[in-house]
Amino acid sequence: MTDFDRTRAMFRLPEGVIYLDGNSLGPLPVAAETRMRTAMRDEWGAMLITGWNRAGWMTQPRTLGDRIGRLIGAEPGHVVLGDTLSVKVYQALAAALEMRPERRVILSDSGNFPSDLYMAEGLIRMLGRGHELRVVAPGDVADAITEEVAVTLITEVDYRTGRLHDMADLTARAHAAGALAVWDLAHSAGALPVDVARCGVDFAVGCTYKYLNGGPGAPAFVYVAPRHADRAAPALSGWLGHAAPFAFEQGYRPGAGIERMRVGTPPVLAMAALESSLDVWEGVDMNALRAHSIELSEAFIARVEAACPMLELASPRDPAARGSQVSFRFAEGYAAIQALIARGVIGDFRAPDIMRFGFAPLYISPEDVGEAAARLASVMTERLWDDPAYRIRAAVT
Amino acid sequence: MTDFDRTRAMFRLPEGVIYLDGNSLGPLPVAAETRMRTAMRDEWGAMLITGWNRAGWMTQPRTLGDRIGRLIGAEPGHVVLGDTLSVKVYQALAAALEMRPERRVILSDSGNFPSDLYMAEGLIRMLGRGHELRVVAPGDVADAITEEVAVTLITEVDYRTGRLHDMADLTARAHAAGALAVWDLAHSAGALPVDVARCGVDFAVGCTYKYLNGGPGAPAFVYVAPRHADRAAPALSGWLGHAAPFAFEQGYRPGAGIERMRVGTPPVLAMAALESSLDVWEGVDMNALRAHSIELSEAFIARVEAACPMLELASPRDPAARGSQVSFRFAEGYAAIQALIARGVIGDFRAPDIMRFGFAPLYISPEDVGEAAARLASVMTERLWDDPAYRIRAAVT
Incomplete structure (x- = not known):
């Protein structure tokens, strides 16, 4: 068990959900x-x-x-x-x-x-x-x-x-x-x-x-x-x-x-x-955290860029020049995020066209990243975002 | 059952404690x-x-x-x-x-x-x-x-x-x-x-x-x-x-x-x-609340003044001219409040010499008032405040 398996177990994460929005609101610690x-x-x-x-x-x-x-x-x-x-x-x-x-x-x-x-x-x-x-x-x-x-x-x-x-x-x-x-x-x-x-x-x-x-x-x-x-x-x-x-x-x-x-x-x-x-x-080493964060975001970028040519990387390509999130530009980004949420991957949208994914190393695993990239790829390549229901904007996005 | 018996039952009040400090921090509602x-x-x-x-x-x-x-x-x-x-x-x-x-x-x-x-x-x-x-x-x-x-x-x-x-x-x-x-x-x-x-x-x-x-x-x-x-x-x-x-x-x-x-x-x-x-x-009538509050504070003043001549009323005597609290001045007020708290009646002290008692009608009953006044009387007349232990001031009073 790695140190991040240990910390992941300390959160109550909803079954079946991959949560890439901890940069907006972190999940509930069990304790x-x-x-x-x-x-x-x-x-x-x-x-x-x-x-x-x-x-x-x-x-x-x-x-x-x-x-x-x-x-x-x-x-x-x-x-x-x-x-x-x-x-x-x-x-x-x-x-x-x-x-x-x-x-x-x-x-x-x-x-x-x-x-x-x-x-x-x-x-x-x-x-x-x-x-x-x-x-x-x-x-x-x-x-x-x-x-x-x-x-x-x-x-x-x-x-x-x-x-x-x-x-x-x-x-x-x-x-x-x-x-x-x-x-x-x-x-x-x-x-x-x-x-x-x-x-x-x-x-x-x-x-x-x-x-x-x-x-x-x-x-x-x-x-x-x-x-x-x-x-x-x-x-x-x-x-x-x-x-x-x-x-x-x-x-x-x-x-x-x-x-x-x-x-x-x-x-x-x-x-x-x-x-x-x-x-x-307590006990989390910030350098190890950073290394894990970079590993996650690099893997996500590689997979998404390979599968989704319509998404343009909005984050710096050099991991040393970015934080613990990855963003892509897409004109229908709002609808695409909604479609992705409907498929169990929570990211978020920032106006005008940013699809944003946070990688919180405490509870996001390499497996999560692979699965999230795969679901995003299906949303994009199957044009699942092109559903009018996903374009209705809620008050808070 | 009066309306205030109903509301009183909606709070978790510690057994044996008469809480006259709801003007500083109200108690926990059960729900x-x-x-x-x-x-x-x-x-x-x-x-x-x-x-x-x-x-x-x-x-x-x-x-x-x-x-x-x-x-x-x-x-x-x-x-x-x-x-x-x-x-x-x-x-x-x-x-x-x-x-x-x-x-x-x-x-x-x-x-x-x-x-x-x-x-x-x-x-x-x-x-x-x-x-x-x-x-x-x-x-x-x-x-x-x-x-x-x-x-x-x-x-x-x-x-x-x-x-x-x-x-x-x-x-x-x-x-x-x-x-x-x-x-x-x-x-x-x-x-x-x-x-x-x-x-x-x-x-x-x-x-x-x-x-x-x-x-x-x-x-x-x-x-x-x-x-x-x-x-x-x-x-x-x-x-x-x-x-x-x-x-x-x-x-x-x-x-x-x-x-x-x-x-x-x-x-x-x-x-x-x-x-x-x-x-x-919900459903509390503010005029009824005020009438109940005045009844409580009037009863407290009457009993305390009758039993504790060393306490000087610091609040207006006319109930129409005061809020839902009653204060008395006493040079050793800090120690007196500590002695009273040790006897299960929580009031508070405000520098330099104010002993303060709040009457929150939602959960304070006439019986509480009688009992609180009796315990205050014993603290004062038996000089229970005259104990060095009660003079050690905590950071927050």
């Missing part, structure tokens, strides 16, 4: 059901308000943050959980901008997840100081890091294509230009080795419901480099980021280090599920 | 355990990513929002769930301030929950336009509503004393002065009848883990008056507040009405627990 029952009955139910101390609810955003920290190469004590990724983007970006008051450009790229751009837009409007959100093509980021740039706001892995930015190189370039680097790890954490400390990243944010399998709507996380931790000014200065939350002082005093990135009451039930998800990661 | 199991296994586990449509996860913030809307007198379609209360305060306050660009004063009072003040402070710093957070004594709010005021930011029920502001009167005064009114309903929703529509409230926010019993860290809610709903500018412009979230456009376009107050991915598991909590509220 999460029991853990949640305990959180509901033995903690909330039995301890009531005393659970904040007795069950450790109040410190859990830091405890779990450190467990995520290991997966992204963060120094212990510098990651905290809470809120949604969009809110964490706002916090990190606001703090970073405030450290470069004389500059006005936020640099991002068109491969960034739209919510990051939207949050930056909203922040710029709030600040009202003429900041500019400069969005360039993914391949142009390096050259666009000029001395005008206050902050780079980049998602390491492109949600559509899986294209991987060079975090070490871009961070170094940002610093050389006097800018700060904020990284979004939504499609990186749990997908590939990340080393925010070694790369000198200033701020990083991410979500826990994709490769980390924390459950639908699981909380986000934020990392602040130790050198900034006691200087970052919180835009969202909520009581749990206060130096003494339970002193109920009238004025805000930021807490020490990463504590100040907390805002409101932590999402206890969601954290219970996430705790079980993080248990699965 | 929430089953509902959560379904959400975990049958939704997340079995539906995986398709749960967003098939299980209605994506629309739940609005569906549950409307159920809360009924309890606070909101027009259907104008309440949405998500984030924490602090984040919702920021959103509401930012949108309101933007509607009064020529004014610079945010008026609040010293009885407001500190996080509301902290979030206002952070927002003011972000805006950098010289706004002033003017904090007056609770009784001075009405007179402080001048034409300088852009927005009043008031929590209806004082978290320490239970003092109740007159929402209709203060909102009318705000409007007469050309200001907007943002109300925090943290200790109101589920505690007493609220009618935001009739009062002409502009924005309201609240949490669901107190009297609504949604569970530790349950999501917050926000109400925007219909007349503002399509004009309020979102400060936290996240993708789920976008007019077309799944079009993945590069620029932000606010969604219609209350949709624009959504930010990131909804907290699905937390919403599952909350759904069961809201089931308990």
Whole structure:
């Protein structure tokens, strides 16, 4: 039994389904059901308000943050959980901008997840100081890091294509230009080795419901480099980021280090599920994970390209240049994904024409990849997507 | 069997414990355990990513929002769930301030929950336009509503004393002065009848883990008056507040009405627990609830004052002027509450000297009140609080 057979057995995967959408929502860890029952009955139910101390609810955003920290190469004590990724983007970006008051450009790229751009837009409007959100093509980021740039706001892995930015190189370039680097790890954490400390990243944010399998709507996380931790000014200065939350002082005093990135009451039930998800990661070697991920995605590309000439690879061909997903372009991609789902292979679609497949090494096997490629081939070559029923778009795709 | 015997039976209350801290964290509804199991296994586990449509996860913030809307007198379609209360305060306050660009004063009072003040402070710093957070004594709010005021930011029920502001009167005064009114309903929703529509409230926010019993860290809610709903500018412009979230456009376009107050991915598991909590509220008449609440708090005050002359009532004596809690001042209040908890009555302490008791009519009976008062009397008259063990303060009180 390989290490990934071991981790695969820790998930409840529906019979007969090959799940290639863990990059959107990871599956249910078996232990999460029991853990949640305990959180509901033995903690909330039995301890009531005393659970904040007795069950450790109040410190859990830091405890779990450190467990995520290991997966992204963060120094212990510098990651905290809470809120949604969009809110964490706002916090990190606001703090970073405030450290470069004389500059006005936020640099991002068109491969960034739209919510990051939207949050930056909203922040710029709030600040009202003429900041500019400069969005360039993914391949142009390096050259666009000029001395005008206050902050780079980049998602390491492109949600559509899986294209991987060079975090070490871009961070170094940002610093050389006097800018700060904020990284979004939504499609990186749990997908590939990340080393925010070694790369000198200033701020990083991410979500826990994709490769980390924390459950639908699981909380986000934020990392602040130790050198900034006691200087970052919180835009969202909520009581749990206060130096003494339970002193109920009238004025805000930021807490020490990463504590100040907390805002409101932590999402206890969601954290219970996430705790079980993080248990699965114990002992997982991130380099072995990456090797397995590449093996899976290379096999998928080879088989699909051999069988489906109508699909155009949208992801980088070089595995070192992509994350743990593979995307193909196809004009009728939406319908093709629906047809494939009807045949037990869950991938997803991203407008306008991207068919996206995530390879979460914790539970996807080489056999799954072979079978998924075969079913995709039959959908494509037999034109199974050409059924009007598959063209009716649901609200969420 | 009264209606409140019926609702009491819907909670899992620990044997032998009288729980007077539902104003901080409501107890576990029995049905929430089953509902959560379904959400975990049958939704997340079995539906995986398709749960967003098939299980209605994506629309739940609005569906549950409307159920809360009924309890606070909101027009259907104008309440949405998500984030924490602090984040919702920021959103509401930012949108309101933007509607009064020529004014610079945010008026609040010293009885407001500190996080509301902290979030206002952070927002003011972000805006950098010289706004002033003017904090007056609770009784001075009405007179402080001048034409300088852009927005009043008031929590209806004082978290320490239970003092109740007159929402209709203060909102009318705000409007007469050309200001907007943002109300925090943290200790109101589920505690007493609220009618935001009739009062002409502009924005309201609240949490669901107190009297609504949604569970530790349950999501917050926000109400925007219909007349503002399509004009309020979102400060936290996240993708789920976008007019077309799944079009993945590069620029932000606010969604219609209350949709624009959504930010990131909804907290699905937390919403599952909350759904069961809201089931308990079905059919509950808010006027009957209020009558029951007053009966309970009046009985408690009468008994405690008769038996414990060393306790000074910190809440308004007139039940019409307080929420659903009763507070007493006592210099050794922290130790006294610990001694009382050791005797099976859970109340809480708020610095510097407030012993606080919440009366959640859904599950607190007149018998509970009598027994709680008797145990409090023995703690006080026998000086049971005078034990060094009770003076060791935990991190969370």
